[in-house]
Amino acid sequence: xxxxxxxxxxxxxxxxxxxxxxxxxxxxxxxxxILYHQIMNLKKSGITDIIIIIGHLGNVIKEYFxxxxxxxVKISYFEENQNNLLGTxxxxxxxxxxxxxxxxxxxxxxxxxxxxxxxxxxHIENNAKITLFAHPNSHPFDSDLxxxxxxxxxxxxxxxxxxxxxxxxxxxxxxxIIFSNEVLDLLNEEKKYSYEKDIxxxxxxxxxxxxxxxxxxxxxxxxxxxxxxVINDYKTGLCKKRNLENKQKAIFLDRDxxxxxxxxxxxxxxQVELLPLASEAIKKINKSEYLCIIITNQPxxxxxxxxxxxxxxIHKRLETLLGENxxxxxxxxxxxxxxxxxxxxxxxxxxxxxxxxxPNIGMLEQAVKExxxxxxxxxxxGDSTLDIKTGENAKMKSILVKTGQKGLDNKFDxxxxxxSNNLFEAIEIIERGIKNEF
Numbered sequence: 001x002x003x004x005x006x007x008x009x010x011x012x013x014x015x016x017x018x019x020x021x022x023x024x025x026x027x028x029x030x031x032x033x034i035l036y037h038q039i040m041n042l043k044k045s046g047i048t049d050i051i052i053i054i055g056h057l058g059n060v061i062k063e064y065f066x067x068x069x070x071x072x073v074k075i076s077y078f079e080e081n082q083n084n085l086l087g088t089x090x091x092x093x094x095x096x097x098x099x100x101x102x103x104x105x106x107x108x109x110x111x112x113x114x115x116x117x118x119x120x121x122x123h124i125e126n127n128a129k130i131t132l133f134a135h136p137n138s139h140p141f142d143s144d145l146x147x148x149x150x151x152x153x154x155x156x157x158x159x160x161x162x163x164x165x166x167x168x169x170x171x172x173x174x175x176x177i178i179f180s181n182e183v184l185d186l187l188n189e190e191k192k193y194s195y196e197k198d199i200x201x202x203x204x205x206x207x208x209x210x211x212x213x214x215x216x217x218x219x220x221x222x223x224x225x226x227x228x229x230v231i232n233d234y235k236t237g238l239c240k241k242r243n244l245e246n247k248q249k250a251i252f253l254d255r256d257x258x259x260x261x262x263x264x265x266x267x268x269x270x271q272v273e274l275l276p277l278a279s280e281a282i283k284k285i286n287k288s289e290y291l292c293i294i295i296t297n298q299p300x301x302x303x304x305x306x307x308x309x310x311x312x313x314i315h316k317r318l319e320t321l322l323g324e325n326x327x328x329x330x331x332x333x334x335x336x337x338x339x340x341x342x343x344x345x346x347x348x349x350x351x352x353x354x355x356x357x358x359p360n361i362g363m364l365e366q367a368v369k370e371x372x373x374x375x376x377x378x379x380x381x382g383d384s385t386l387d388i389k390t391g392e393n394a395k396m397k398s399i400l401v402k403t404g405q406k407g408l409d410n411k412f413d414x415x416x417x418x419x420s421n422n423l424f425e426a427i428e429i430i431e432r433g434i435k436n437e438f
Contacts, residue, residue, distance in 0.1 A: 007023070
C-alpha cells in the first residue's frame with residue numbers, strides 16, 4: 001500500500017515559529033522533522049512507497065529526504081504551483097495514474113505514532129471505500145466532528161454549527177485516511193479540491209465510509225501551543241506508549257456516582273450532571289499514559305425503561321459536558337442485560353445472565369481485546385461494591401470513592417486497594433503511586 005503525504009500548506013497558524021525559511025512539515029520534534037517521524041512510523045508498519053505533495057518551500061523537504069533511500073523507503077514528489085494552489089486534495093487528480101490500489105493519505109502537520117496495520121485490517125474487514133482515523137480530543141467544541149453509527153460515517157458536524165441546541169459525540173477527524181483508488185474518479189478536472197468535502201462527503205451516501213476510532217497518538221501541530229504539547233509528550237514517551245502494538249494501561253471508571261450524580265436507573269438526558277471535580281480528574285487521566293474507559297451496567301435497556309438510542313443521547317450529553325471542560329472519554333462500554341424478569345415493557349431477549357454485567361468481567365475483556373490492555377497494570381474506580389468486586393474478579397487494583405453509593409450497597413464483601421473521597425483524589429492516589437512505583 002502506498003502513502004501520500006500532503007505537505008504543501010503554508011502553515012499560517014504556526015508561522016511565528018516557522019518564519020519564511022522552514023516549511024511546516026520540517027518543524028523539529030526532538031531533533032527530527034515532523035515529516036521524518038511520519039515516514040518512520042509508516043515504515044515501521046511496512047509502508048515504504050511514499051509520495052509527498054510539496055508546495056511552499058518544498059525544496060527544503062526535497063533536499064532533506066531526497067529519494068528516501070537513506071531511510072529505507074522510496075520517496076517521490078508532486079510539486080504544486082504556488083500560483084495555483086490545489087487545496088488538500090487537488091494534487092490527487094495528477095497522481096491518478098500512479099495509484100492503482102487503496103492508499104493512505106495523511107496531512108503533514110499531524111504528529112503520529114500509530115499501528116497502521118490495525119487500521120488497514122479494519123479497512124479491509126469492513127470492505128470500506130474510505131476509512132477515517134478518528135479520536136476524541138480536549139476541544140471538541142471548536143473541532144469538526146464525525147457523526148457515525150457503528151463506525152459507519154453518516155455526516156460531519158462542523159464547528160460552525162450552533163451546538164448549543166444539541167449534544168454530540170467527541171469524535172474528531174485526525175487527517176489520516178485510507179482511500180480506495182476508485183474515489184479518485186470524483187476528481188474529474190484540474191482544480192482545487194478538499195479531500196473532505198469533495199471526496200469523503202459525496203461517498204457517505206454509499207454507506208462505505210467508516211471511522212476507525214483509536215486511542216493512538218495523533219495530534220495536529222498547527223499552532224505553537226499544540227506544537228509544544230507534542231514535544232513534551234514525545235519527551236515523556238507518551239507518543240510511543242499510545243501505539244497499540246504496545247501493551248496499554250487503563251483506568252476503568254464506573255459512570256453513575258463516580259463521574260455523574262447517582263440517580264438510580266437514570267434514563268433522561270436532563271438527569272446527567274457531572275460530579276464536582278470530575279472533569280478535572282478525567283483531564284489528569286487524558287494527560288497520563290492511561291486510557292480513560294467507562295464500564296457501566298445499564299439494565300434500563302432490558303427493563304424497557306430506555307432505548308439504545310436514548311442511552312446514546314445520555315452519553316452524548318456526558319461527552320459534551322466533559323468536552324466543554326477540556327476532558328474526554330476514550331471509550332464507553334455498557335451492559336444492556338438484566339437477569340430479573342417481570343418488568344412492564346421489558347425486552348425478553350435481554351433478560352439473561354451474561355458475562356458482561358458487572359461484577360463479571362466481560363466489558364473488561366472486550367477492552368483488552370480492542371485496546372491491547374494489561375489489566376494487571378490498570379485500575380478500576382467506582383462507588384459501589386459491585387465495581388470493586390469487578391476489579392477483584394479481574395485481579396486489578398481498585399479504588400472505592402465515597403461519592404454516589406459510597407460503597408454502602410452491601411452487595412459484596414470487598415477489599416478495595418484504596419479508598420478516596422472522590423474521583424479527583426482517586427487519580428491523585430494513582431499519580432503518587434506512579435512516582436513511587438506502587
